[in-house]
Amino acid sequence: MTARYDTVAAAGESRSDLLDLPALWAAIKAKKLWIIGPTLAALGLSFAAVNVIPPRYTGQAQLLLQSRDSYYTRPGQSSDNSGQQFDAEGVQSQVQVIMSRDLAREAIKRIGLVGNPEFDSGAGALGALKKVGVLLGIGAHPADRSPEERVLEKYYDRLLVFPVGRSRIVAVEFTSQDPALAAKGANEIAAAYLDMEEAAKQDTARSASSWLSTTIEPLRRKLAESEAKVEEFRSRHGLLVGANNTTITAQQLADLSTQLSAARNQQAESQAKASIIRDAIKAGRTFEIPDVANNELVRRLVEQRVNLRAQIALESRNLLSEHPRIKELNAQLADLEGQIRAAAERAVRTLENEAKIAGQRVESVTAALDGQKKTASGANDDEVQLRALEREARTQREQLEQYMLRYREALARDAQNATPADARVISRAVEPTAPSFPKKLPTMVVATLATFLVTLAAVVSRELLNGGTPAPAEDAPRRKMRARAEPQMEASEEDEQGAAKAAPARRERIAGLLTHGGRVGQLHLDVADPESAAADLAACINKPSEGHAPLVVVLDGAEPGEALPRALALLLSERSRCILVDLASDSRDRAGFSELLAGEAMFSDIITREPDSRLHEIAPGRAGRAAVLAASDIVDVALDALCETYDWVLVAATSTDEAEALAPLLGRAQGALVMAGHVGNGHAVEAAYRLTDLTGAAIALVMVDAPETIEVAMPDKEPAPA
Template sequence: MTARDDTAPAAGEGRSGDMLDLTALWAAIKARKAWIIGPTLVALGLSFVAVNVIPPRYTGEARLLLENGDSFYTRPGPTADNYGAQFDSEGVQSQVQVVMSRDLAREAIKRIGLVGNPEFDSGAGALGALKKLGVLVGLGAHPADRSPEERVLEKYYDRLLVYPVGRSRIVAIEFTSQDPELAARAANVIASTYLEMQGAAKQDTARSASSWLSTTIDPLRKKLAESEAKVEDFRSRHGLLVGTNNTTITSQQLADLSSQLSNARTQQAEAQAKASIIRDAMKTGRTFEIPDVANNELVRRLIEQRVNLRAQIALESRNLLSEHPRIKELNAQLADLEGQLRAASERAVRTLENEAKIAGQRVESFTAALEGQKKTVSGANDSEVQLRALEREARTQREQLEQYMLRYREALARDADNATPADARIISRAVEPTQPSFPKKIPTMIVATLATFLIALAAIISRELLNGAAGPGGAGTSRPPRKPPGWVGAAAGRPDTQPEAGGDKTVDPREARVAGLLTHGGRVGQMQLDLSDPDRSLADLSARVDDGRPGYAPLVVVLDGAAPGDASARELATLLSERCRCVLIDLGSDAERHQPGFSELLSGEALFSDIITRRPNSRLHEIGPGYAGRAAVLAAPDIVEVALDALCETYDWVLVVAASTDEAAVLAPLVAQAQAALVMAGHVGNGHAVEAAYRLSDLTKAPIALVMVEGEGRAGEITREPSPVMA
């Protein structure tokens, strides 16, 4: 058990099902059905009259499709790749605002002829008496003070509705008028005017562009001519003449010398290599394997002669010896041929060596020429840098002039008639409507009637809820008005507490003593509990309760001192639960310890939802002492006070039952914060109950009453069964 904020919500968990009494609420609605049916019928009649009196209005609708109207024929040139560009969502919204622009509205008003139309022009016809009076007292301006278009603009915008249709590029134009033909014609005129204004805007843009380009092209052409003249003059002064492949002559000469030097070095190397190879071949006797030697005409003839001579020597050697003169002659001729072959090979070698020398001299010559040309080219580099800068400037101006010339031709072409189509087209023209768009008679009557019915019903229900009639306590009993404790004297003078004057009946001494106590001028009074008339009994109880704290239910301590078979505190609580939210805390005995109760709540072992139970076939909530018994509960008065405060915030009545035999020390913590104390006496002769009541008077200043029973009691004893009440 903790602070009050932790216990108050938990206490509410035990009565969430008793927040509303639908039966009592339905009874209140039936009792006041005239206040619901009457305004509903009046609303039905007034709405019927209104929809038949108000002049009907008709709405004409035209639709536009926003799309790029350019094509290859309307925009020739390199910008043809932009033909497919379409409007995005922002572009569609922008075009909606264009349709609603003031300039377009003025033009449409002229074409439709709204000036002078009494429906739109407040200055048409004579002023009424009310309008004249308003002008005189300054509540309105005279229509003649404004131009005709200004007078019509306000009504024009009231009757115009432009909006995009869904997630598309379609724009709907709606115009409302009392004349169906005017509504359709106005929507079509607004759409046509928008297309014309868009085409005219494009044409004006093209005309402005061509005008600006024409004033820009001539100065740019002159600047280009000057730049090109500077380039040629600089080229001629510095000798930077251009040859093939757009290179200067000096650079081209340098490239030619470099190529010739490379060829000369190749020839030199080739000749030297061949000569070296021939000499090596001569040393090894393989001279004739060299192609340059073998392909020599003289060498080929000498080789043929040598072959023939060797063949002749071989033929003669068959018949002649080696010392024969003929053989010697032939050998001498062969030796001479060999010498001629060697001499021819040496001449070939010398020829190649001479060629290598010549190639070397050419290499030296080309090298010297190349070095000189390099110096010439290096000196011309600075001039070429300046020349390239002049050429870039001239090239930039040439490209700019070409672009301007292209744009100028396009602008001239688009400035022509019908060459600038609008970026929209009409896909649905407005037709003359046959059904009015306002007022919708049947829906208007249904809505007005239903709204009035619901408002009247809500007012009745709110009144009943605020007055408490829809609560569990019935009409006027959920929180009855409290009376001041001035009821004691009236209760003390009741006839049934006095002995009959002059009667012959023998009076019981005990009853006489009780009657004497009740007529005494103390604070103890008497209350009649009539089970056959619960409303009177509960009203009597409400009158005997002190004014409690605002927002808290009354806390009543009940001492159960009735004899067996008499009405008990539980029957009184049952009567209260039939009219309001009531909880009974039974601390009178320790008989019921079979389930968690108040002691477990105080020790923190259980919540309110665990200990609050509901009686079968009743709306009464009960809390028992718990497993630890009532002694554990009464031993912690501070925590008990916090728990009782939480219950008083949740319920309409909180009854704490104690035993009439309890000592004052036990009852003091409970009675100290109570707004009333009751002693269940059962009958007037219960002197023990009277003594308990007087003992309570010493413990509290709250009203104290003896509860007597009238009428027939409840049949049977109502047993208490656990039924947890959850939120």
């Protein structure tokens, strides 16, 4: 009992230079009047202030910014672009327009703020204090400024214009001691803004119509001059326009080209017919020629030849070829044949003559066409100049037409109500019933709370700066630790009497271990609050990687027969998914981790569940714990799979295991726990500090049976994690 208490007391004395909260609380209670007095005074003053200050009321009107041009008032009846000109910057611009000085002067006149004592400093007689200030030159006399200028400052103090959220709605708020005046002010400011926007549009239309009226007449004269130049140039250079809007020279050139083509076609056709007829005459196929066959003389000659041949055939039956009658008939037939050939020759000569005539016509038309080409080429330069004059006249005509259209539109929009403002009132201000200032309850609460915090901070700061902490060695933390240790002393009094002879040696050994680099701390896990126990345990281990559960190696450093790792796992399983890989026992009565490593079983075959709990457990297996600890590479893969599935993965080992066997597990673990059972367990302390040489992770002595957390810290070392 004595050894246990002295160890805790020594650790408590090493923290005498830290902040003493009980002593600070005692100092605050000792000076509570310095805190309560100013706080009550602030409460009273704020109560008096909020009841003395005249209340102010706020009226709010809301405007929606949107284009209000209709189909009939929109210039040129263009497509609707409602709201496109009011982006975030456009809304802020309209807010500044509402707050402009010109609109403010108009609104002051409409609301009637001049002469109102609340806004006009020149209303009524000057007070004694103001007169003294004017005489001393501290302030200006109200009569030195215009009435609107006197009201402007108070006007802007009571005016608030802001856009409502991410929208095109602008809120106009006006504050006054008179609720009716507050509502009237907000409505009149909104109305003045709409009137100003309509007047600005009318001024724009009026200025546009004025400018257009002074521009249209000179442009009309320039157009008349340009058109006169076009006509004069056309007549002077003979560039008269005929059908199809083409010049006469171009038309003549086209006609000559058409005549030349027709003459050439006729010449070629006559020559071809004459050639064909001559070939037919030579071949004796005169009657196959249409022009010869259709000749009336040839047709009669052919009929006579047919009759003569018929007579010759008739006479040849009775007469011989040398008969005078036969000879006469043959002579007549030969004469008819000669007449037929002569007729064909005449047709050929006629076609040849037509071909010659067509050739002469081609030559004459070609000569005329060449002359017309020279004339047309000479007129090209004139036509280029003519087209330039026509283009200039056409441009001026189009410009004049556009100006005339815009002028008529501007005249139409200059009329009243033809150009509505790009905004409309969607919510008119109504007379408020509740004051907007002062807010009585919030003001009193804020003033009282602020005074309380300031006075409390002043008392705490003074106490800390003066170093006002209890000096005796038997201070509050030490007394508190003694009170915490007393239940354990009474509960284990018989055990301590048995170990009284070994107390000096154990105390010396534990004190030496607790100065080993300050890396081992003590942690109490409250069995009544599993969620808090899990949070405390997570705070004293290294943070695992994303998506993995913390892997914690748990050594049973308590007395033999105490299954504290299993108790810790059961505690964590009540609020989270926890699995205990039991490598502390050497039970071989069922399949376990060794079968998984050998490929003889899967996780579903070796994971068992504790009765009446949510704890999952994996046994060492039939090959024993030694076989599992020897296959560190395969164990890492299996533990990674478990860390991806569970919230906590606890690997139970014994404090007597060799360093070579525990090193692979401790190398990848986020923390190591040694189950101590009680504070004076020297065996657990020795096991914990033996781990400092095997891992860089956090190491903690865990007690699950102590009523409260007991932290151990060494002189000139960092405090142990709690």
